[in-house]
Amino acid sequence: MDITPGPLLSQISSPDDLKSLRRDQLNQLCDELRQYIIDVVSVHGGHFAASLGVVELTVALHYVFNTPDDQLVWDVGHQAYGHKILTGRRDDFHTNRKYKGISGFPRRAESKYDAFGVGHSSTSISAALGMAIADAYRGDFQKQHIAVIGDGAMTAGLAFEALNHAGVSNANLLIILNDNCMSIDPNVGALKEYLTDITTSPAYNRLKEDVWNLMGKLPVGRKFTRNMASRLETGIKGMVSKSSNLFESLRLRYFGPIDGHNVQKLTDTLQDLKQIPGPKLLHIVTVKGKGYALAEKDQTRWHAPGLFDKMTGEIQKKPVTGPQPPKYQDVFGHTIITLAEQNDRVMGVTPAMPSGSSLKFMMEKMPDRAFDVGICEQHAVTLSAGMATHGLKVFCNIYSTFMQRGYDQVVHDVAIQDLPVIFCLDRAGLVGEDGATHHGAYDIAYMRCLPNMIVSAPMNEAELRNLMYTAQLPSTTHPFVIRYPRGTGVMPEWETPFEEIRIGTGRKIAGGREIAILSYGHPGNFVTEACRELTTDGICPAHYDLRFVKPLDEALLDEVFHSFDKIVTVEDGCIMGGFGSAVLEFMAARGYHAQVKMLGIPDRVIEQGKPEALQHEAGFDPASIAAAVRTMLGVKVKSVVKV
Incomplete structure (x- = not known):
């Protein structure tokens, strides 16, 4: 779709061009700028309401200042x-966040x-x-x-x-x-x-x-x-x-x-x-949302609505057939209510993300037990720690990237004092179009280095529920991290009965020969897909889901290193200091010798794009996992089609 800027906006390639306008033309320019944002975002997506609210301010700032x-x-x-x-980015604006x-x-x-x-x-x-x-x-x-x-x-x-x-x-x-x-x-x-x-x-x-x-x-x-x-x-x-x-x-x-x-x-x-x-x-x-009536009326929904029909306001939805898996955040949001109904010590805290984290469900149903504390990650962590000193089981839900802002409090107020705060780190891994500032790349590394910390990741929705259940049990007396990605899981029938997971235990997903793949969290599903592809070549890797990066399942890893001398680790966090590093540390401490290939987020900044494209660029999507296995086994690598 060809989107054409208005007659004044089409002449603006820099603030110098803007300054050449008469003051009585500024209102028209604001109208054209607002309409251009509506036109482009409706077709190409992106954040929406926030920029509509500052159109006049933006024009005035660049008109007045040099x-x-x-x-x-x-x-x-x-x-x-x-x-x-x-x-100067008007003509490239359609590539925004892509x-x-x-x-x-x-x-x-x-x-x-x-x-x-x-x-x-x-x-x-x-x-x-x-x-x-x-x-x-x-x-x-x-x-x-x-x-x-x-x-x-x-x-x-x-x-x-x-x-x-x-x-x-x-x-x-x-x-x-x-x-x-x-x-x-x-x-x-x-x-x-x-x-x-x-x-x-x-x-x-x-x-x-x-x-x-x-x-x-x-x-x-x-x-x-x-x-x-x-x-x-x-x-x-x-x-x-x-x-x-x-x-x-x-x-x-x-x-x-x-x-x-x-x-x-x-x-x-x-x-x-x-x-x-x-x-x-x-x-x-x-x-917020000024100039688009629906955005003014429902500012949360129109913060970043996705693609929509600008005339009707109908937000496009992907066509679906049959039952669909839920978003991980919604599994959290509904599960915490169930746990709170069973355990009167369960509380919820989030720093200004009740919709994004889905704590909003608990805030609506149990307003005295769920708190939005504003954009205050440090306060959210220490508030949770204070509650924990009085015996409450607090689920502190913070996006992985924003938890970085509260890290001192995690160290000083939670880990050192060994308080059983439950950190649910949403948006772990590569989040997509929000880009480098929002990727949850570092939490595995920065959490597993802390004393007293339990660090886990579910491979699917049932595991998320069971980890949450395990974390709030009276027997769990240490701080507990549960990290999970943005987006949907893999289980349409996700409301499974709660089962306690013994802390520090993984599981064997599939037996195999020649090579073992160790996964942590949701990327285990990428491994499953890669293994299906590899079977067409007669390659049958073993697959182990570790579930915990701290403490590691040492008995399971002993089995792996006794059985395999070629190992691939897969994670959606930074390779340096992450899950693969933990496996290598175990190998060195035990005196094992094996060829280990670590797949995850490399030591560089990953920019914005669809998660699938970014996972491919980072080298841990299903095709890249299969290619790594072939390379280690000396099998000719099939050409990998870029996403």
Whole structure:
């Protein structure tokens, strides 16, 4: 489908082109930019509602500031589609999030306009402040440094740490708080309520208008003098003393709230704020999904809806025949409710991902036993640890990539104290189109090195249920990791009766000769498929599913090394320090000798694309597993068709 940008947007290849427009043309450009995002995402997929909400802000920022010399940092990147389109990537935008295409997030290697790579939230203020300090150190006081942060991202500890530092600096820093009451799911916590109070308080807004009227319209196009800055600061502080403004208490000059969909007002305000020295914060109010009625109405569903008919709003679904396996996340979501009904000590915690993790089911049914704590992975971990000290069995569900943000707490507050927190690491392995910042590549390595930690992975839905059941038993007294991938499993009939799995035990899937394949977690299904292919060549590998990378099933591995001198290990985590490394450590400690080939995520960054394409690139998809076996056995390798 040929998607054509509007007449103004078709002329914009850089912010310089944008600056050539008249101010009265900006509204039309915003309309065309919003429509172009709708057109492309409806056909090619991607994040959706977040970028629609900041169209006017994006146009105003590039119209007013001298990017890329002025540094613009987006937090998080799924609201940066308009930014990409206006900075030379319009004609490549249809490749967004696709294999070998442009990234779905700002990426420094992709464009000089992407000042800082983002994907995880709440990094923008720290990064922009660092840039401002570096420029000041070099004597460059002319550059502007702008951090655009959503109100959901503002809940994270890192954002508060950065605000605390920025307020005592002289940095030329502008923080734009995009307040739409949403991250992916609705925002939670006291900060959300505070921002709501600011935006809805008649007294507060009347005071704000009084101060702006007192000072007069800020002068556009001429320097804002020290005297004017002092007068404005005095007026604002007088207002703030009556309203207890959080940001002013951190010594940030606060402006707003203003309508984030009024591009003329935004342009005027940004022009004015350019003239005010020091750290400052502009509070804008926007609607996530603005301009597409269905996205405005159901912002969670339309965060990243997949392909859809833009006229009817019908989201495309893959045709299905017969019973289908569920998503692993839904198996978790339904199973934790069943366990909680049987065990009144079971609780659930997630940092701002109740829909993505499917903890939303428990939050709806048992709101006093399931908690969304906002984008606060560190808090989620230590909160869970605190509950565990009082005998609760807490399932702390965090995406593998986001667990990295809470790692100190995992070490200090859970592992060292040997508290039986249950970490369910969703999105383990290569997650697909979200790319490098979201792949769950490292959790096997960073979890198995910790004392007291049990680290497991199910090969299918039944194993996930049984691992969850085992983890919450009174006899399980150590921290327990269960990692599983994004997407569907392999069992349409998945609600099997619970069975305890003896910790540290694997299983033999298939007997064989000449070579053994050891798998960990869901990639065991890739091995099963590879073995079916290999049988056509008369090759019959043995297949063992280890289930636990810590503790390892030493008896099972003794059997393997006594029986085979050629071994392949398969995992969907980083090879360095991962499952294969654990097997090699066992082999060395026992004095075994064997030829071992490790398949998994190599020691390099894997970008975005369909999971199947990325697994092939990394070399652990079924075809690659079969090829590795043939190579080790000296059998001619069939050509592997790229995905």
